[in-house]
Amino acid sequence: MVKRSVLRCATAAAAIAGAVTLVAPVVANAQVAREPASCPGGYFCAYDGTNYGGTELLQSNARAGSDHITVASDRVTSAANHTGNYWCAVNASWPADITIWRWAPGTHTRDMGSGSNRTDWFYVRTASQQCD
Numbered sequence: 001m002v003k004r005s006v007l008r009c010a011t012a013a014a015a016i017a018g019a020v021t022l023v024a025p026v027v028a029n030a031q032v033a034r035e036p037a038s039c040p041g042g043y044f045c046a047y048d049g050t051n052y053g054g055t056e057l058l059q060s061n062a063r064a065g066s067d068h069i070t071v072a073s074d075r076v077t078s079a080a081n082h083t084g085n086y087w088c089a090v091n092a093s094w095p096a097d098i099t100i101w102r103w104a105p106g107t108h109t110r111d112m113g114s115g116s117n118r119t120d121w122f123y124v125r126t127a128s129q130q131c132d
């Protein structure tokens with residue numbers, strides 16, 4: 001019984017260690033003040049002004065694998081990714097839509113520069129999948 005109990009503890013410790021490794025980037029991000037504070041943890045937020053100003057166009061906790069998350073066309077200028085996933089911005093183009101911006105988990109962009117006012121929709125991928 002004792003050995004079995006020890007084994008259970010070791011297994012639980014291994015599981016915890018694994019979980020800590022997986023969430024490490026999020027934990028590291030949580031230790032720094034979120035930017036902007038108005039975008040809640042677990043959400044991706046997009047704005048039509050620089051420095052998260054103007055109108056908040058999107059606040060979403062859509063899961064990885066989500067596609068065609070619509071946002072007001074050609075207005076996104078800044079955004080913050082407070083999720084553990086990649087968020088990818090797409091400009092609808094011909095002959096194919098083009099990924100024009102990518103936010104790794106826990107990252108933000110105060111001014112998309114030449115990428116501003118082009119986004120038409122977003123898709124979400126896991127940290128390992130990343131954007132196309």
Ligand SMILES: [Ca+2]
Nearest residue numbers: 091092118120
């Ligand atoms: Ca566009």
